[in-house]
Amino acid sequence: MGGLTPARKEVTHVSPTEIPDEADDASTEAVESEPSVNNEARSAITGHAHTGRTPADGSAVSAFEQVAHVSMTEGERRRQWFEERVLAPARIVWNDWRARTGFIIVVSYLLMGTVGTVLVTAPQPNQGELLIGAFRTLEFPLGTTASGTSILSQLVYATPSMLIMIGSGAVFTVALGTAVGTLAGYKGGRLDSVLMTITDIMMTIPGLPLTIVLATVLQIKGNPAVIGILITINAWAGLGRAIRSQALTLRDAEYVEASRIMGMKTPTILWGDIIPNLMPYITMSFVQQARAVIFGSVGLYFLGVLPYSSINWGVMMNAAVNRAGATSSPAALHWLLLPMLTIIVLALGLTLLAQGADRIFNPRVRARHAKTIGDGEDDEPDDPTTTTTTGGF
Amino acid sequence: MRYALKRLVQSVLTVFVVVSASFGLVRLLPGGPLDYLRAQAIQQGGSDLSVTEINRRIAAQTNIAVEEPLYVQYLEYMGAIFRGDFGRSIWYEAPVTEIIGPAIPWTVFLTGSALFLAFTVGVSLGAFMAYREGSRFDVASTGIGLVLNSTPGYVVGLLFVAFLGYRLELFPTGGRYASALTPGFSLPFLTSVLHHGALPILSMAVVGFGGWALSMRGNAVRVLGEDYLRSARLRGLSTRRIAMRYVARNAILPMYTGLMIAIGTVFGGAVIIENIFAYPGIGFYLIQAINARDYPLMMGGFILITVAMVIGITIADLTYGWLDPRAKGGDARESY
Numbered sequence: 001m002g003g004l005t006p007a008r009k010e011v012t013h014v015s016p017t018e019i020p021d022e023a024d025d026a027s028t029e030a031v032e033s034e035p036s037v038n039n040e041a042r043s044a045i046t047g048h049a050h051t052g053r054t055p056a057d058g059s060a061v062s063a064f065e066q067v068a069h070v071s072m073t074e075g076e077r078r079r080q081w082f083e084e085r086v087l088a089p090a091r092i093v094w095n096d097w098r099a100r101t102g103f104i105i106v107v108s109y110l111l112m113g114t115v116g117t118v119l120v121t122a123p124q125p126n127q128g129e130l131l132i133g134a135f136r137t138l139e140f141p142l143g144t145t146a147s148g149t150s151i152l153s154q155l156v157y158a159t160p161s162m163l164i165m166i167g168s169g170a171v172f173t174v175a176l177g178t179a180v181g182t183l184a185g186y187k188g189g190r191l192d193s194v195l196m197t198i199t200d201i202m203m204t205i206p207g208l209p210l211t212i213v214l215a216t217v218l219q220i221k222g223n224p225a226v227i228g229i230l231i232t233i234n235a236w237a238g239l240g241r242a243i244r245s246q247a248l249t250l251r252d253a254e255y256v257e258a259s260r261i262m263g264m265k266t267p268t269i270l271w272g273d274i275i276p277n278l279m280p281y282i283t284m285s286f287v288q289q290a291r292a293v294i295f296g297s298v299g300l301y302f303l304g305v306l307p308y309s310s311i312n313w314g315v316m317m318n319a320a321v322n323r324a325g326a327t328s329s330p331a332a333l334h335w336l337l338l339p340m341l342t343i344i345v346l347a348l349g350l351t352l353l354a355q356g357a358d359r360i361f362n363p364r365v366r367a368r369h370a371k372t373i374g375d376g377e378d379d380e381p382d383d384p385t386t387t388t389t390t391g392g393f
Numbered sequence: 394m395r396y397a398l399k400r401l402v403q404s405v406l407t408v409f410v411v412v413s414a415s416f417g418l419v420r421l422l423p424g425g426p427l428d429y430l431r432a433q434a435i436q437q438g439g440s441d442l443s444v445t446e447i448n449r450r451i452a453a454q455t456n457i458a459v460e461e462p463l464y465v466q467y468l469e470y471m472g473a474i475f476r477g478d479f480g481r482s483i484w485y486e487a488p489v490t491e492i493i494g495p496a497i498p499w500t501v502f503l504t505g506s507a508l509f510l511a512f513t514v515g516v517s518l519g520a521f522m523a524y525r526e527g528s529r530f531d532v533a534s535t536g537i538g539l540v541l542n543s544t545p546g547y548v549v550g551l552l553f554v555a556f557l558g559y560r561l562e563l564f565p566t567g568g569r570y571a572s573a574l575t576p577g578f579s580l581p582f583l584t585s586v587l588h589h590g591a592l593p594i595l596s597m598a599v600v601g602f603g604g605w606a607l608s609m610r611g612n613a614v615r616v617l618g619e620d621y622l623r624s625a626r627l628r629g630l631s632t633r634r635i636a637m638r639y640v641a642r643n644a645i646l647p648m649y650t651g652l653m654i655a656i657g658t659v660f661g662g663a664v665i666i667e668n669i670f671a672y673p674g675i676g677f678y679l680i681q682a683i684n685a686r687d688y689p690l691m692m693g694g695f696i697l698i699t700v701a702m703v704i705g706i707t708i709a710d711l712t713y714g715w716l717d718p719r720a721k722g723g724d725a726r727e728s729y
Contacts, residue, residue, distance in 0.1 A: 206661050207661050340552075
């Protein structure tokens with residue numbers, strides 16, 4: 001599983017011997033204008049009445065007295081934050097061909113769902129001749145359906161609701177799975193066994209049949225956000241179990257123990273100490289859940305058992321097979337193949353992005369790409385991707 | 394032994410919860426199934442149908458006697474389900490058990506074979522990829538594995554039906570076996586079953602094995618670098634023993650939890666696959682029931698599909714304790 005090393009600590013650490021040159025003048029100014037709180041605290045502890053800072057050559061200073069002799073201005077801090085959080089991940093994504101491909105694919109689907117609906121005319125029946133094949137005419141590049149609707153515009157206009165569905169389903173699963181998993185893993189004891197019993201029960205109920213039954217009995221309307229949650233109704237259980245076993249390895253770490261002894265509340269510890277270290281795994285799970293929502297929703301829309309309010313890739317496949325017999329008649333085959341291709345490409349993009357996310361959160365890779373944070377430690381020439389993909393059916 | 398007992402109790406509890414939930418869904422929702430059934434009974438029987446007559450019909454269909462107090466309804470419903478009485482299908486006008494009962498083995502046949510095929514092929518392929526790490530074979534297989542892992546099973550199923558079923562007419566496009574044959578242990582019957590089952594099984598297995606191969610590859614690469622493997626080689630153990638007892642066992646263990654989730658996805662996937670291939674398993678009847686608003690058949694199908702899955706997962710879980718002795722020990726951790 002993804003790097004479980006306490007990522008935050010390693011990256012923000014500024015080693016005293018490697019100060020970027022231009023930071024030096026700024027730091028002296030900052031010291032003069034506001035006497036550092038750190039200094040006072042230090043003299044209080046050691047009993048030495050030092051008023052100045054330790055000299056830059058840093059000779060003969062005990063480890064306890066050493067203070068970082070750079071204090072950064074707001075602007076610098078902001079710049080470093082930007083460097084660490086935005087530029088370094090972006091560079092990693094761009095240097096890894098898999099992450100880059102995944103990123104481009106996902107962004108182009110996002111554009112398709114937002115800008116695309118403005119550029120492409122809305123799908124209507126009898127826009128053109130019936131069942132034009134793909135790549136035959138310029139007016140209908142992807143052909144038309146049995147009722148003469150442009151397939152391209154159907155694909156584009158299906159994107160926004162699919163994106164909402166994917167987003168809501170993935171957020172729901174990841175939020176619930178993380179909450180249950182970290183709480184159970186960190187607290188242990190009776191709470192753990194109660195939560196895990198519930199989790200195990202939810203895990204052993206088949207997800208898609210449960211979704212179908214609930215959608216029928218509850219008579220849900222076609223709101224994509226609700227459908228997204230319904231599709232992943234018990235997917236949080238599997239994720240919760242996995243996150244719990246990761247949280248178990250962290251619950252006795254020194255810094256977690258320190259927070260506990262300081263009397264911090266459980267939510268604070270979970271949010272501040274446990275969850276940041278599980279972020280790689282959580283991000284990967286988010287992307288994998290997004291993929292699961294696409295597979296599940298399109299499959300069920302294809303069967304025609306979910307309500308819908310707007311056009312949808314699964315509904316297109318359903319119409320192609322049931323109205324034009326796309327499986328048996330070659331004339332309508334493109335109507336079936338194009339939505340399929342749309343799904344596969346998006347899923348592939350998400351899978352590649354999940355592998356990229358793994359690298360972004362790997363502290364070794366990230367330190368190498370964040371240029372202002374010093375040289376970082378020894379670089380591994382090529383990190384093996386630790387993404388685990390379990391059999392998805 | 395305690396571990397096995399705990400697992401069994403949990404499985405029974407799961408079934409109990411699902412059956413209770415299905416009672417809640419059918420009985421308690423306003424505007425839900427019960428109201429629908431009543432409206433339908435009135436529509437069919439005309440106005441001269443007495444209230445008791447309608448209630449009697451609903452009770453026969455759903456095992457819920459509406460005029461009794463709620464807890465009696467619940468107890469009677471639970472009792473009937475555990476006796477194997479799932480009510481009466483409206484669409485087929487027959488007991489639900491008679492319709493779904495014969496379908497269960499076929500669904501188990503499909504899902505079991507698909508899971509077995511995907512797991513064995515995936516694990517062997519992944520082990521081979523790890524062994525030849527960095528080779529052209531490894532890179533190509535990783536790419537193929539990624540694409541297969543991003544393809545839903547029903548897409549493969551639809552392509553199979555279109556090309557191998559209708560276009561080339563190599564495989565039948567529906568049914569469990571040729572209708573002219575009588576079931577039994579005869580060669581033509583068994584070949585017909587395999588012929589009809591091949592495409593549904595393959596379409597579930599093909600998309601599964603890519604994922605298994607990729608995770609097996611990752612695990613095996615990790616295990617190959619472990620120190621205990623070097624000491625095993627230094628001890629002069631046979632290659633076969635090292636491959637099976639050291640590498641395979643330690644690389645497969647972490648994938649076992651994935652297997653449990655896969656059992657769930659494969660059962661869910663079977664619902665869609667069975668409908669594409671018109672293969673009368675539980676999933677096929679489940680969708681039929683939903684399209685016909687046949688609530689008794691729907692709930693029966695859902696409960697039985699859950700029971701089948703619970704049994705599968707329990708078996709997998711018990712064998713895990715046997716593979717990994719650490720799982721048997723209870724976890725005694727401090728609670729915070």
